[in-house]
Amino acid sequence: MAIATLPRLTEAQIRKLATEQSFQRGDRYYRQGRILNPMRQDLVLWADCQGSELYQPRIKLGKQGVVSADCTCPYDWGGLCKHQIALLLAYVHQPDTFHVIPPLSEMLATRSREDLIELVELMVQRYPSLLSLVELSTAQPQPGKALDLSIYRRQAQRALRQEDMEAIATDLQLLIDTAKQLFQQNNWLWAGALYQMLLAEITASYDDNLQAIDYDGDVCVVAQDAAEGLGKCLAQAQSLDAETRAIWLHTLLDAVLQDIELGGIDFAYSARDALLEWATDAEWEWIEDRVRGEIQRSSSNRWTRDALVRLLADRQKQQGSNETASKLIHELGSPEQQAFLLVEEGKIETAMAIARQHFTHLPGLMLQFADALIAAHATTQAVELVAHLAQQEKSRGHYQQWLTKYYQEYGDPQTALNWQQQIFWESPSLEGYKQLQDLGQKAEAWEQLRDEILQKLQRNKQLLLLTHIAFYEQNIERVLELFPQLKQWEQSRFRQPLAKAIETTHPQMAIALYKHLATQAIEQKNRPAYREAVQHLQRIKAVCESCNTQSDWTEYIMQLRSQYPTLRALHDELSKAKL
Template sequence: MEACMARKLPKPSAIADLASPEIRERGLAYHQDGAVSGLVARGDTITAEVAGSEIDPYRVVLRIEDGRIAQTSCTCPYEWGGACKHVIAALLTLIEAPQALDERPPLADLLAPLDRDALVDLIQRRATSDPDLIDWIAMELTTAPHAASADGTIDPQPIADRARNLLAGHGRRANYWAGYRADGDEAELRALVEKAVPFLEAGDGRNALRILEAVAEPLVEDWLDYGYEDDETSYLLFEDLGRMMAEAVLMGDLDPKARVALRDTLAGWEARISDYGPESFAVAIQALETGWDDPALKAVLDGGPGPWPPEGADFADRILTEVRLRVLDASGQDEAYLNLARAAGAQARVAGKLARLGRIAEAVAHAEATFTSPAEALDLAQVLKDAGHGKEALAVGEAGLGLGQDEAENLELGHPNRSVVPLARWLRDEARGALARRAARTAFEATFAKADFDAAKAVAGKAWPSDRDVLLARLSEAERAVDRVAIFLDEGMIDAAVAAAKNSFGTHSSELLRLAEAAHASHPDWVIALAEARATAIMDQGQAGQYEEAATWLRCALQAYDAADRFDDWTRRIEGLIETHKRKYKLRPLLEDLRHGL
């Protein structure tokens, strides 16, 4: 318990950044329904089980570093961006019920007392029942920084073996109705691809290519065998492979023969999968064909006029430009980076690079002259703060608030990067006084989320009464607000909460129940109609596991009948329900307990 008390947990407002309001609402429902169990902490890693639509619970993994949500994952199939409802549920349970967290020793502490022989014996015993462990160890040792052979190359075979083993589950029959589906571990495949990252960061394009080719070949073969045209995760994995290969090519000193051979290999793969899947390797092929030799590109890198890529460039050209910027940045070619970023219109990159070079005044001036979106301002503000220039960071952030558009318009135009919300939340947490209040109001007026309302209250201080009136007025005018009922209810605005509930179909059952309990005296007729409808739906469907919830709703109805001085009506109603459901042995005692009132 002491360890739990000492652990720094995320703030509830941090959850608002992880998922859409709809997903957060579903996650809240799972949390309130007690779907989360088995919260275990080992160091910064917390695991939990969340009951879902499958027989077995989903497994959630959270990485919490100094109170910050560093990473989340879940075994459910959700892939629509952001965290899933199971992750949200686990986080809410962790934050609201930290006493449920079981603190256990981190793995490193468990292994520390073992000597070499004991550790080897432990691994070998596990490997007898888990053959994949051997392949994993071989792959990890192969891709370790010290693993290169005498000639400086790594052996790609263990990487290819690992990829094939991960893909071996593809095509297994899930069940008769589901047909065939991909069940290779996408997360582990991505982790395998990312083994190339340290080599890219070190400028070792040759070994990065060995890793990426070793993963790509079995992935292409698997795609051709099973054709997952609707598998968005595999599409993204192919795209990342192609971009990382392009980066490795541009930093690697491949001789002409090796360049042609690799180009032919990638072109062959591209030709084979292009009719069925993504055009994954076009960027890498273009990097192999052009390198850094284009005279117009050389002129731009030397400070010549843009634009780059030239007029009429296709999507691959634009992606390749981003890759070139990464290579120039990693290799320390600062002026060439700035020249190419200016020619590409990548204004946030220009300003960020200037800030990292210590040219703060130039960075701020460039932002003032060129930035058009809050996302650009947030990127630079974070760089400035990390570099110790907090005053300039806040000034850039404040200017960025004025670049925001109406949230609904942003979504309609398909420009989520223009959303002001991330910048407003960052500025709310970093600034003080009037600027923090302005940012908090901006965040809430874009989301109408309860977490943002609560955060606005926290930063407003003595100014909260006036800020509260403004925010509640905006909430009342909002066309859509998932948390409207909850906010009105928490603020004691029962009439407004009831009116909102009548016009909303997205309010969760737990919030409606809370409202019904608060409104039974002032709005008895509405509470009676709502409570009886909710209870009847459960009872008529014979949902035995939810009979307690049905009884809770009926207890609300009883309170409303009593407040309206209609106890005789209640007596007739409850007797009728007992007669209707007399054969439901789990429900009947719950109904009989309500016979005689409160």
């Protein structure tokens, strides 16, 4: 492909792809000549980049610019790394230095079988990890031959021992793709065997350490694919022997129990659905025995017990046995599950007694219980329960918010306003003030209430909140009155918006505020801060021009330049902005 037909990029576009720090470092790497052996194959760029060691950045381009990028460095803090930035800058400024090579299919088309084998051997000698890919290619199932599952198992175990999450997920995905291919070829028996092996290996390996580095859930996604695939194979398994069915179902159950053990992180979540749907009644007997054993062992863990009991109850509901499901909850369920079930059964007083005894210390759960009472038309009991809890010291804000929302929804704005006032004075804030305004206007009581609030805040010397409110109400004169009374750290959050608001009404004060902001930024002594300072300086210049005091601006900017003679980056930014 000719250079002229390649996507065009600019430094400005590249800058948007990285943090400012990464861009500056990548720019420095490019200018220092650290990009070595740059190559282009169709729309893919790569090179060696000399950093603390030799790294290999790789960039794939498209019509809209960068499509994907990776690098052998450990950078993972957002945007492109400095090595990728250096590579892109080399592409923008020195495209002719890139060695253009044809696609692999063209390069190898004329090579003999012996040549290709020799090439693969050389590659494996240099990069031993490639041997696993070669072995995997030989394990592809052939018509009439059994699947050598041991090869795939070694691949899965090798993948899970790695420390790089992207490499783990990529290697496991290759095995998932093979299983999908087998299923698409209607070879669901071997597909199921591969899915089962993968799910079993991932479940056995997914401990706290692996979970800690799987912060994007990449391995969980692979486990989900394996569980979903295994469920599809079970759906085709009318002639599957009992022993294999048991192995598959045990693996699905192990994944479900692992997810519960991990706290419900949606690890292979479709395993639960497959287990409930495809286990026969006879198979469910041993599944239930095992789950009951887990319930006994986890009696002190409320969440785990709830999840296990819910699994058994959901099976009975799925089979149309709602009465049996209810009996299970009454027999094995936690107090919370029993209380919610009693509400559904209309046994309100018994349910409330359990709630008061067991979970008044859990406001979130108690409010869910109140919602359940509302749904069961036990409205009076729900409101009385929450109102009582709202008078207690602990967590009363949660209950006050529930009551405010309840009275809003049920058309009593004045009572909602009363509860919202309690919330506000517990922790006064601008957001709370806005909520009071909304409710006060609905209750047609806002004008008087507003005066009372502002007077009380003034008596309590809550000047910072009063300033926020004045800004919110666009009362700039009040802001100007309050601003000098604020502490220095409190003033800092208002300087810029205040300066902008008073450019025409109080230009000299606006200039003074902008000067303070510019000086603060310059003193940080880094280029992003200099750019911020330039923005403040541009406002000073504009205000001076509007007031016909250009001479003041000229004197100030000359003084500023002379004050910082050695800050080259600052002078560079000033020159760029024509200041």
